[in-house]
Amino acid sequence: MPKLKLSYFDMDGGRGIVARLAFSMGGIEFEDHRITFAQWPDAKAGLPFEAVPVLEIDGQAVAQSNGINRYAGKLAGLYPEDPLQAAFCDEAMDAVEDALVGLSASFRMTDDQERKAAREAYAEGPLSHYLRCLAARLQARGGEWFADGRLTIADLKVFSWVRHIRSGTLDYIPEDIVDRLAPELVAHCDRVAAIEGVKAYYQSRQ
């Protein structure tokens, strides 16, 4: 097994959680390098795109979260071998990234009214669109898992995103928006949260 070091912020969400979950669930040893926001300005200078997550594999840095998730998923047995099922898995992961695009600018807004307007437009527009579309894609795959008829990294990605929205910690994004527009994704979120390895991870972080 290669020597692995995952660098990401010191939070159990965002773009680092899927690889952390996959490594943990697969029993794969890795260095969980958590960067504080205070360390960030210095830390980012040496990173491939000045961004996290970054996974070092035997000392070689790899960037871009979904590629890292895919690598972790292969090691942990959570990525489909069949090309069609892999494409379904990739589709759901990239759709979540697309859904996040419209949100990121609002984190940099310092004016509260500006952020409120941006977040409300985002919730009404792209967020609603991606929630509805992803729920339909889940239904098209049978309603339980996004690919391969079993848990894959696509499920972990959608789960962690839906969990974040439903946590109510995103100002001006209604925390019940998933429940209202995509109840299939709420059931899916509960299904993933109930998996032993997922429960064990979050318990270990308390």
Add this chain to the structure above:
Amino acid sequence: MPKLKLSYFDMDGGRGIVARLAFSMGGIEFEDHRITFAQWPDAKAGLPFEAVPVLEIDGQAVAQSNGINRYAGKLAGLYPEDPLQAAFCDEAMDAVEDALVGLSASFRMTDDQERKAAREAYAEGPLSHYLRCLAARLQARGGEWFADGRLTIADLKVFSWVRHIRSGTLDYIPEDIVDRLAPELVAHCDRVAAIEGVKAYYQSRQ
């Protein structure tokens, strides 16, 4: 071999070109379904995320361009089997998508001065950043190819993006920006353009 139908706009660029190139270079038969801008409003309603490209594989629709590229790359022998090399390949493809994020809003701007300001800020900011970072990543892999020491879909993706920027067809994006900031990517673009299968594809489209 599955029955393949690729739906994308009627242009030899954008997010559809990598899969078209890969299928063509791999000698893989596919229906090249080209949607005109006039057909688009009606066409998009039936698509998984109301977006293209979409690849139908034995009648099952798969969305998201990099997943489609990966699937095409597997069929055409242009995607690494080794997980680390696959992660390098994925990294470059997703970096190009990240680089495109800041450009897309400007296509919807109807005010020319607004578009000029947005494009100039984009060229100065994210575009310069990603060009420099991708050139450094290419150098870190040996300077010739982005992964696996050979042509992969990552090279096709970066090539088609750089080719587009250098074509001078993007208003207010300096067509010499790649030459000035990332000459390694110009040499890479020329290297990919000189490949027999790539040349044959573009000749077939004239």
